[in-house]
Amino acid sequence: MSIEQRFCTETFDETGRLARFRVNCPENFNFGYDVVDAIAEEEPDKRALVWCNPEGEERIFSFDDIRRMSNQAANVFRSAGLKRGDRVLVLLKRHYEYWISTIAMHKLGVVLIPATHMLTVDDLVYRMRCAEVKGVVCTPLDGVPGKVLRALEQTGGEALMWTVQQDVPGFRNLNREMTGAPETLERLPNRASDPMVVYFTSGTTGHPKGVMHDFAYPLAHIVTAKYWQQAEDGGLHFTVAETGWAKASWGKLYGQWLVGCAVMVYDFDNFDPRQLVNIINRYGVTSFCAPPTVYRYLVRKDIPDMPTLRHATTAGEVLAPEVFRQFTERTGIPLAEGYGQTETTVLMANFRGSAPVDAALGSFSPQYDIQLRRRDGSPASTGEIAEVVVVPGEDGQQPGLFTGYLGDEEQYRNVWRGGVYHTGDAAWMDENGCCWFHGRFDDIIKTGGFRVGPFEVENVLMEHPAVLECSVIGVPDPLRGQAIKAVVHLNQGYAPSKQLEKELKDFSNTRLAEYKWIRSVEFIEEMPKTISGKIRKLDLRQRSAFPAE
Secondary structure (H helix, E strand, O other): OOHHHHHEEEEEOOOOOEEEEEEOOOOOOOHHHHHHHHHHHHOOOOEEEEEEOOOOOEEEEEHHHHHHHHHHHHHHHHHHOOOOOOEEEEEOOOOOHHHHHHHHHHHHOOEEEEOOOOOOHHHHHHHHHHHOOOEEEEOOOOOHHHHHHHHHHHHOOOOEEEEOOOOOOOOEEHHHHHHOOOOOOOOOOOOOOOEEEEEEEOOOOOOOEEEEEEOOHHHHHHHHHHHHOOOOOOOEEEEOOOOOOOHHHHHOOHHHHHOOOEEEEEOOOOOOHHHHHHHHHHHOOOEEEEOHHHHHHHHHOOOOOOOOOOEEEEOOOOOOHHHHHHHHHHHOOOEEEEEEOOOOOEEEEOOOOOOOOOOOOEEEOOOOEEEEEOOOOOEOOOOOOEEEEEEOOOOOOOOOOOOEEOOOHHHHHHHOHHHOEEEEEEEEEOOOOOEEEEEEOOOOEEEOOEEEOHHHHHHHHOOOOOEEEEEEEEEEEOOOEEEEEEEEEEOOOOOOOHHHHHHHHHHHHOOOOHHHOOOEEEEOOOOOEOOOOOEOHHHHHHHHHOOOO
16 A cells, blocks of 8 residues: 555546545644655655756655655754744755755644745745744855845844855854754654644735645645646656745645655756756656746747656646647647645646646546635536635545634634635636636736735835835736736826836835736826725726727
């Protein structure tokens, strides 16, 4: 019996397709001990992680390597004073130390808070304060240590701090400290219901929300890896995502290792579609997942042959039917789209045994009770656009669904109103039971695979003296899916000009993480508003989609 079968019950229909999936989670389940160490005990030499970078460096780790090194890291963290329930901010890009640190923290019961290296000092200050972090593990690159130090200075707090690979003043070197640390670790207690990881995700208003998942969360990703991405025992799965995003949990760790599949990691900074193909072919990648932006570049560059690749999946933004058709025609691999949120695992997808159709989302995950409901809560009819909601299981629990928003119980109650989880996303189902994504009910912007809340950009733009009021929206973009556009009502004494547009973009973009950059600015004499005075973003989006001649 493979590892994942110890923790789930699968039921299949008469055609052999997965019809129902139930997680069987022990009360003290811990991914570090019960999956990583268990595989290492039974198959110590089994490949777990293949890592390389553009400089030609390469490391291949077995499960026994991950067991030993995660024990060493856990002993380092523990001896420094970290303990169960402490929260640690981790900004490690795609460095292999991320996997070692993550498993180490799981074993200790320390709450992992992954974050992207692109965050600004203000972004870090907010997360540090919200999460009351006790530690930081970060890359030595891209000025990240300096930003961490400035953020800590602003919060007035203290934290244990490590970098990797290089010595940085004010930080401990994790690699060096691991060298002398014990390779064994006695199992420490935890409950499956304990918080394990917090991902900060953008909202339509206010600062990003801290989405909390418990120790049962990894088991819910069995469906993600096995039935959507079709990762295989002994295979090599490659998801193009940085570790600061929840997509790393989807495609770079939990489900893949549960089904016995190794993870491919390319530690790059500058995106080059041909280089990704080179990695796939050099290492024999068998399954691949990337946002539609990557596939758009691939089809534009005329995709080379990828003889070892058997499955390809995409998620994170809307997939254009033309990209789906071109990729499928050129490779012979049907591009299987999927959908889910930071708060969930995969909710809808083209699962194993189905034939993906023209960028459709596919069917509901058999792991959840998912429904399409109208605004009044009634079931939607075939072909009717409605909200995607998730109904909890009979026991009131559902592994894979988040357990709360950090420090915001009111917002958590709001999305769970009526006893169901409201995704805020709209979809419709055809007569064959196939679902199609329609869009957000709110104003979240999906750009280049990233999720951006308009408030995060508007808050910065409003600091410029020329801006009386502004609204940030997503507009169609052939490469990014959506690009960030700022609509600006100017203060008296300022007039629209190309020079002012550039000034506003430079002012904002130097203060924003790169994935939040404003790509265009439109000046407007008066903002469309509701009776209560709120800006009507829908009107602005329609105006941008159909500009006046």
